[in-house]
Amino acid sequence: MTYRVILMQNESCELCEGTLEYKHILARFRFLGETIYIENVPAWVCTQCGEQYYDAPVYKQMEQIARHKERIERMISFPLAEFEMGMPA
Numbered sequence: 294m295t296y297r298v299i300l301m302q303n304e305s306c307e308l309c310e311g312t313l314e315y316k317h318i319l320a321r322f323r324f325l326g327e328t329i330y331i332e333n334v335p336a337w338v339c340t341q342c343g344e345q346y347y348d349a350p351v352y353k354q355m356e357q358i359a360r361h362k363e364r365i366e367r368m369i370s371f372p373l374a375e376f377e378m379g380m381p382a
């Protein structure tokens with residue numbers, strides 16, 4: 294899934310033209326090669342395909358948070374698997 298920044302609100306989804314819903318999400322944010330998760334990020338989420346859009350000030354704020362690592366509250370771990378074509382069933 295990719296993330297885009299939008300400046301205008303109440304647009305429809307760029308991918309499927311679905312309706313965007315404003316809500317607070319657990320956002321995955323890539324910054325300088327690292328992935329961090331930020332809780333309670335206000336975002337526009339497509340009700341059809343789940344694509345997520347952030348308003349520009351929100352995106353800037355996430356960059357700030359990523360830059361200041363002392364804001365990181367805890368480390369979480371999650372299972373990570375490589376996708377591989379043609380794996381034996």
Ligand SMILES: [Zn+2]
Pocket residue numbers: 306307308309310311339340341342343344
């Ligand atoms: Zn969509």
